[in-house]
Amino acid sequence: KAGVTQTPRYLIKTRGQQVTLSCSPISGHRSVSWYQQTPGQGLQFLFEYFSETQRNKGNFPGRFSGRQFSNSRSEMNVSTLELGDSALYLCASSQSGDGYNEQFFGPGTRLTVL
Amino acid sequence: DQQVKQNSPSLSVQEGRISILNCDYTNSMFDYFLWYKKYPAEGPTFLISISSIKDKNEDGRFTVFLNKSAKHLSLHIVPSQPGDSAVYFCAASLNAGGTSYGKLTFGQGTILTVHP
Numbered sequence: 030k031a032g033v034t035q036t037p038r039y040l041i042k043t044r045g046q047q048v049t050l051s052c053s054p055i056s057g058h059r060s061v062s063w064y065q066q067t068p069g070q071g072l073q074f075l076f077e078y079f080s081e082t083q084r085n086k087g088n089f090p091g092r093f094s095g096r097q098f099s100n101s102r103s104e105m106n107v108s109t110l111e112l113g114d115s116a117l118y119l120c121a122s123s124q125s126g127d128g129y130n131e132q133f134f135g136p137g138t139r140l141t142v143l
Numbered sequence: 144d145q146q147v148k149q150n151s152p153s154l155s156v157q158e159g160r161i162s163i164l165n166c167d168y169t170n171s172m173f174d175y176f177l178w179y180k181k182y183p184a185e186g187p188t189f190l191i192s193i194s195s196i197k198d199k200n201e202d203g204r205f206t207v208f209l210n211k212s213a214k215h216l217s218l219h220i221v222p223s224q225p226g227d228s229a230v231y232f233c234a235a236s237l238n239a240g241g242t243s244y245g246k247l248t249f250g251q252g253t254i255l256t257v258h259p
Contacts, residue, residue, distance in 0.1 A: 033186070062245040071252065072187075072232065077245025084244040119186050126245040128175050128238030129194065134186030 030055055033122050033135035041141045047108040050138045052120035054101050058133075060126025061103040063095060066117040066137070075118075078103050079126050107140075115142045146170045147235050149250035158259050162220040166233035166250050169214065173235040177247065178207060178218045181230045190231075191218070223257045230254050 034053045042048050054061050063075040074087040078097035095105040101122075107114055117139050121132035148167045156162045164178075174195040179187035193200040193207045193216070200207050206219045220227055231254075234247040 035186075060245050062247070064247075072234075072247075072249040074246045074248070079244065085242055085246055087246070121186075121247075123245070127240075128236040128243055131177060131189050131192055132245075132247060133189060134179075136184075136186045139184075 033120060033133055035118075035120055035135035035138050037138060038136065039139045039141075041143065042110050043143050044110055044112060046110050047106060048110060048140060049104055049106050050118055050120075050140075052103045052105075052122075052135060054103070054120075054122030055133055058122035058124055059101055060123045060130070061097060061101065062121045062123070062126070062132060063103070063105050064119045064121065065089075066119060067115075072119070075105065077126055084126065110142045112142050115140060145251075146173075147233060147248050147250040149231075149233060149253050151253050152251075153254040153256070155256045155258065156223045158225055158257055159222045162218075162223045162227065162255055162257065164218040164220075164231050164233075164253050164255065166216045166218075167214055168216075168235055170235070170237070170248075171214065172237045172239065173248075174238055175236045176207070176209060176216050177234045177236070178205070179232045179234060180227075181232060181252070187232060220255075223255075225257050225259050228255055228257050 062077040077085040097103045117137045121134045123130035177192040178190040181187045230252045
């Protein structure tokens with residue numbers, strides 16, 4: 030089975046721009062979660078999607094949004110980029126997203142905001 | 144508030160010896176715990192998990208112990224190998240629907256170095 034894939038792997042943007050990141054989950058997995066990893070804050074939960082619906086959201090501003098398509102692929106969008114948005118963005122998939130499922134991570138997208 | 148803590152930023156071990164990585168949590172509602180390994184420029188790789196109804200789970204060289212009364216879990220790697228050198232994260236989840244869906248709460252990680 031193919032693992033979780035994320036595109037692009039690296040992005041460089043300037044302040045004020047917007048960015049869209051893509052994630053393809055493991056086949057058969059319907060839940061996709063997104064995380065932000067920074068040196069200071071560690072791995073922080075952004076949001077989770079299941080069957081095209083956002084079921085849970087972490088403590089991030091509204092500039093961070095996402096969506097999920099009928100094939101379970103997911104995108105996240107960050108608008109009006111700030112320097113502090115520079116981070117590794119990880120997506121993870123699981124079968125159902127409930128608390129007893131392991132999550133499997135993609136390689137991440139490294140976003141640099143200049 | 145940091146609900147999952149890994150108090151040791153780093154650990155150095157000789158090849159063939161045991162590595163013990165520790166993790167503490169404060170939220171007694173957590174009922175599922177996981178360990179991940181992460182190499183630079185890669186996503187975390189799932190290692191092993193344990194449900195709160197158990198106190199031990201083994202998978203090959205990896206064993207996770209859970210002490211619910213102390214809100215403490217540990218990962219034992221025996222024997223340690225140089226390829227185990229990576230950052231190890233413990234994570235916790237709870238199965239309560241709503242604001243727990245798809246959410247893992249991570250510790251800050253411990254850098255394990257295994258010397259040949």
